[in-house]
Amino acid sequence: MSINRTVSDYYKDELMRISKVTPLAGSSAFLISTKQKAALVDSGFAFCADKMIENIKAVLGGRPLDSILLTHSHYDHASGSGRCRLAYKDLKVVASEYAAKILSKPSALSVISELNQSAAEQYGAKFSEGDLGDLSVDIIVRDGDTIDLGDVSLRVLEAPGHTKCCISFYIPRNKTLISCESLGASADGYSVAPGFLVSYKSSVNYIERLLELNIENLFVPHFGVLRGEACAEFMKRALKTSEALKDLIVNDYLQGKTVEEIIEHYKDVYYNGNLHSIQPPRAFYMNAEHLVPMVIKEMVLPAN
Numbered sequence: 001m002s003i004n005r006t007v008s009d010y011y012k013d014e015l016m017r018i019s020k021v022t023p024l025a026g027s028s029a030f031l032i033s034t035k036q037k038a039a040l041v042d043s044g045f046a047f048c049a050d051k052m053i054e055n056i057k058a059v060l061g062g063r064p065l066d067s068i069l070l071t072h073s074h075y076d077h078a079s080g081s082g083r084c085r086l087a088y089k090d091l092k093v094v095a096s097e098y099a100a101k102i103l104s105k106p107s108a109l110s111v112i113s114e115l116n117q118s119a120a121e122q123y124g125a126k127f128s129e130g131d132l133g134d135l136s137v138d139i140i141v142r143d144g145d146t147i148d149l150g151d152v153s154l155r156v157l158e159a160p161g162h163t164k165c166c167i168s169f170y171i172p173r174n175k176t177l178i179s180c181e182s183l184g185a186s187a188d189g190y191s192v193a194p195g196f197l198v199s200y201k202s203s204v205n206y207i208e209r210l211l212e213l214n215i216e217n218l219f220v221p222h223f224g225v226l227r228g229e230a231c232a233e234f235m236k237r238a239l240k241t242s243e244a245l246k247d248l249i250v251n252d253y254l255q256g257k258t259v260e261e262i263i264e265h266y267k268d269v270y271y272n273g274n275l276h277s278i279q280p281p282r283a284f285y286m287n288a289e290h291l292v293p294m295v296i297k298e299m300v301l302p303a304n
């Protein structure tokens with residue numbers, strides 16, 4: 001497995017630091033640390049979590065990781081929690097109520113395990129079922145809740161659209177947002193991979209709500225941080241790209257294409273070389289099989 005062990009800071013000021021700790025771009029995780037506390041936003045894949053923990057230790061030294069804040073329950077964001085629990089005994093996993101429900105379901109855990117296995121194969125790494133460990137959620141948070149990290153506090157924003165369980169974390173003091181994938185994801189910080197799996201409309205509402213916050217540091221899932229004007233530009237591009245994908249689906253459907261044909265059209269236009277690094281083909285198809293029928297149901301069928 002070719003992995004990146006270098007730890008670097010995405011953001012640093014006198015009160016806080018946000019560091020890159022993921023060994024693989026497909027495995028989403030950002031480390032926020034203050035003088036008093038440390039929290040990992042998302043825990044990435046399970047099969048590379050031990051490498052990630054080495055990176056966390058490189059930042060924190062002997063200090064503990066206090067919490068994992070999950071943006072949602074997908075396997076590329078929430079699978080590393082069990083390995084982290086083994087390394088940090090008092091660690092608390094924080095997520096939305098819906099994410100807690102999903103992460104307690106044996107059927108969901110078996111899908112998570114299976115997807116880790118197939119991603120591990122893709123990266124030439126090893127993974128077996130027992131490696132997942134305990135992925136359960138300890139603390140449930142809701143829209144507007146505050147998470148105390150000592151000198152810095154985070155506000156929870158419920159942001160359904162990518163999944164029902166999506167939440168984002170906003171740091172008012174420096175207008176920093178660590179976003180869930182209802183914004184979309186990106187491999188390069190420019191192109192947007194739309195992520196609306198359960199609702200196009202909710203995703204658009206969320207992005208429009210973000211634009212009003214005048215974000216100065218935007219953490220984009222699977223990419224890293226954008227600063228200044230690039231934040232609003234990314235959000236506007238996310239809105240345009242999402243609308244264009246919605247239109248592609250609606251037009252294809254109205255022309256009589258099947259869901260399978262629409263998914264292939266979607267893949268040809270949106271799943272470019274760039275995206276392979278953050279989303280394996282299997283995950284693309286699993287997502288598209290939700291997204292395409294959802295858009296037809298949400299955008300076409302009510303009008304008929």
Ligand SMILES: [Zn+2]
Pocket residue numbers: 072074077162181
């Ligand atoms: Zn996801």
